[in-house]
Amino acid sequence: MKRLFFYLIGFVMISSLSSCGYNTMVQKDETVESQWANVQNAYQRRADLVPNLVNTVKGAANFERETLTDVIEARAKATSVNISPDNLTPENIERFQQAQGELSGALSRLLVSVERYPELKANQNFLELQAQLEGTENRIAVERRKFNETVQDYNSYIRSFPRNLIAGMFDFERKGYFEAEAGAQQAPTVEF
Secondary structure (H helix, E strand, O other): OHHHHHHHHHHHHHHHHHOOOHHHHHHHHHHHHHHHHHHHHHHHHHHHHHHHHHHHHHHHOOOOHHHHHHHHHHHHHHHHOOOOHHHOOHHHHHHHHHHHHHHHHHHHHHHHHHHHOHHHHOOHHHHHHHHHHHHHHHHHHHHHHHHHHHHHHHHHHHHOOOHHHHHHHOOOOOOOOOOOOOOOOOOOOOOO
16 A cells, blocks of 8 residues: 555656646747847848948949948958857847947948949849848848747746746746847938
């Protein structure tokens, strides 16, 4: 009878451990890492388009060297900031986002400056690259939104009781979000 009692207690303990959520935490953590890879992929696509854009602009216009240099330097800086999926802290994501923001700003200045070159605006290669860059920026926005959704799902899961106890025992930590850049809520000024 004692043996049956110990088997029953053992069965109850094993059953309760299987529902502790550890496996789900691992799955959600992997989903966050996978989505982070998608974000980096979208940013890498943009970084790969920049040299083609710069060369097209350089070849089609007597362009301000300073603007092109800013774009090239911003791209180099943006591609040098890499974050491991294991270290997605708010500080690291902010550092990554700042480097990408500098590239976005340099590209914006480049595209605004292009307005002074009618022969460049009519160049088919430039128009195609500009359309690809616009599509890439949209992809980046979509991937960042998806990343924030997966991070929210993961963070909510590991912070709810009783999973927060298991998460604490196995070092599952909160992940950081992408946040809007300072001043993003203000509409840009467009002048003709």
